Amino acid sequence: MRPIKREKGVLWAIQPAMLKIVLANENRGRGGAERFTIQLGQALQRVGHQVRLACRQDSWLARQGLPFLAIPYRGEIDPASYLAAYQAMGAAPPHIVHCQATRDLALFGPLCRLLLRGASLIKSEHSFLDSAGSAWLRWCYRQCQTVVPVSHALQRQMQEVLTPNLPYQVIYNGMDVPPLTQAIPEQMRDHYWIGYLGSMLESKRVNDVIQACAPLLRTRPQARLLLAGEGPELLALQELAQNLEVQDSIWMPGHIDDPLPYLAGLKVLVQASPRETFSLVALEAMALEVPVVAYAREGLAEVVADGQTGLLSSTLEHQNLTLSIEQYANKEELRRLHGRNGRLRVQQNFSWEVILPQWEALYRSLPTGQAAPQGPTAAH
Secondary structure, X not given: OOOEEEEOOEEEEOOOOOOEEEEEOOOOOOOXXXXXXXXXXXXXXXXXXXXXXXXXXXXXXXXXXXXXXXXOOOOOOOHHHHHHHHHHHOOOOOOEEEEOOHXXXXXXXXXXXXXXXXXXXXXXXXXXXXXOOOHHHHHHHHOOOEEEEOOHHHHHHHHHHOOOOOOEOOOOXXXXXXXXXXXXOHXXXXXXXXXXXXXXXXXXXXXXXXXXXXXXXXXXXXXXXXXXOOOOOHHHHHHHHHHOOOHHHEEOOOOOOOOHHHHHOOOEEEEOOOOOOOOHHHHHHHHOOXXXXXXXXXXXXXXXXXXXXXXXXXXXOHHHHHHHHHHHHHOHHHHHHHHHHHHHHHHHHOEHHHHHHHHHHHHHHOHHHOOOOOOEEOOO
């Protein structure tokens, strides 16, 4: 119940004040950080906050229906972007500027410190850091009221690489739990589909996925492997499939705009990356009652509950992934049980109903996010 106060026979509901929030994301892509940005913005709008994006005009983000401020983002120190951002926000400054990418922080760090003095600055972190960055970027991190890694694994890495002394607070990615009924692609309506969805990068070890699935593809006529995504390793993966003589059982549709119908067509999702900060695709698979087979490394082990919503290998050997895939293929009831557990885990730990209040609590803990009374209600 909302807290109330009585004044001259009128009960006043103490309702949270609407916050003006800018979600900044300079990326042109449409990966996990971009999907998080849109979904967080939509969730904040649903509960009454005013949300604007700060993004490139030609980006995927700018086409997703949220109001946006067009920012050039030409470099780490970019006077044109400073001017564009200040002109766009100066007349109606936000309460919160919430940055996603490092270039967002390089832009809004000095703006919030020097010109938008009433705005609080937050930095979400979605990826492992390659280095501590420039002295300028480290100064920008120190301007943040809070730095929010998407997993405890990422926080540990940031404390080692960047500094242990920032105001860290882990908040997991949230998601709208999708309906179980999805429009599964026609090509996936038959056969037993195992799958990987993501970038075709060497660091993702998609070659381990192919090698782990190859024994099942060779021995079970119904088995098929989906490899959905783009990247520089695509040709090498096609060659590996040919060398293993399983190319006829693999479908590579390239980039897909909406992963949910493809995930819904899977029996098992396989992730072989040894370094994942979180893995949104694993979360989406679990939400659709698809168990996950993966290596027990970094943030992915915080998403998948080993032996409950998936099977995790403690060593980076694709043969262990094979054993887990075959265990699900041989024990359909176990696969279904872990699938049901996965959806329940998402609902209880990662749905926006759980995650959004954590963001609102963080926003309101900052000086510009304090609640204010609004409007009377009828006395009873």
